Amino acid sequence: MARNEDPPGAQKWVPSHVDDLGDLKAAAAQCEGCELYQNATQTVFGRGAADARIVFVGEQPGDVEDKQGLPFVGPAGRLLREAVDDAGIDPSSVYITNAVKHFRFELRGKRRIHQNPGPAHITACRPWLVSEFSLLKPELVVVLGATAAKALLGPSFRVTRSRGQLMPWPASAQHPEDFPVAEIQAVATIHPSAVLRADDRETAYRGLVDDLKVAQGALAG
Known part of the structure; x- marks a missing residue:
């Protein structure tokens, strides 16, 4: 795919009718909706409870996730699991996924250095996220970081300004009709x-846990 071409998007690979997350994951493994599939090891689809009450949406898989084929299994994933526990959220009620399903990176020697996915990648991968939500129908969504916020809440949303606040969703989503x-x-x-x-990792971690406690309070309420 030429650099100046818009990616075709994932819609071509999304089944028109699917009732099972496993079938959706299998279809996503074949996705060529943007050029990221060419260098990534594999598609990294979401995982967790099919009847999840809460869905976490992150940015994209990292190096470890790309190799293992599972989201949030690297250092950030371990920290997130600790924060979920400290916030009192039941892990069995959680489904976790990413806005972009392939690892975008720059090769420096033998090291693969993370690169943020661009708007075209977010748009191309959006049909998978829409399909996941259509099957899950959760009670609450936790948006992790700026890329996920752009994918779900629009480019003008600022996590630093609005973090830890309960918002109606999908009314607050970008293109809620999706x-x-x-x-x-x-x-x-x-x-x-x-x-x-x-x-100051300790302060940053406390802030993350405090935000997740807001999510837990909403579920409890």
Whole structure:
């Protein structure tokens, strides 16, 4: 695909009728909706409970996730699991996925250095996210970081300005008509990788847990 061409998008690979997340995951494994599939090891689809009450949406898989084929199994994933526990959220009620399903990176020697997915990648991958939500129908969405916020809440949304606040969703979503679910709630917070990069990691971690406690309070209420 030439660099100046818009990617075709994932819709061609999304089944028109699917009732099972496993079938959707199998279809996603064949996706060539943008050029990222060419260098990534594999599609990294979401995982978790099919009847999840809460869905976490992150940015994209990292190096470890790309190799293992599972989201949030690297350092950021381990930190997120700790934060979920500290916030009192039942892990069995969680489904976790990413806005972009392939790893975007720059090769430096033998190292694969993370690159943020661009707007074209987010748009191309959006049909998978829409299909996941149509099957899951959760009660609450937790948006992890700026890329996920752009994918779900629009380019003008700022996590740093609105984190930890309950919002109606999909009414607050970008293109809410894409999401055939009843109105639920959403909470935006920082991506756990931002905690790992923070100078004051303890304070950043407490902030993440506090935001997740807001989500837990909404479920409990």
